[in-house]
Amino acid sequence: MSQVDYKAMSYKELRRYFLKHREDQAAFQAYLARRRERARPVITRIDDPDFDNKIQTAIRQQLAEHRS
Structure with missing residues (x-):
């Protein structure tokens, strides 16, 4: 083999x-x-007051990376 x-x-x-x-x-x-x-970094914590914004920003960044 x-x-x-x-x-x-x-x-x-x-x-x-x-x-x-x-x-x-x-x-x-x-x-x-x-x-x-390939481990991904921790973006935010569940108790972070800016949780939604950080998640949406991370999603936009990943989409932009996949498009390029």
Whole structure:
């Protein structure tokens, strides 16, 4: 069996590969490591008086990133 280069895969490719090869522990570890790298920061707290505004701003930023 040939070695798979997980680092050369995009996040989506690695995810698809892992879902098709769930028994591949190295793929699972690579996927978990990649997910940790993509961790999203905490935007606000539930008791923040500006909660709605911060959430809406974060959504707009994500939409703008996906469009570009």
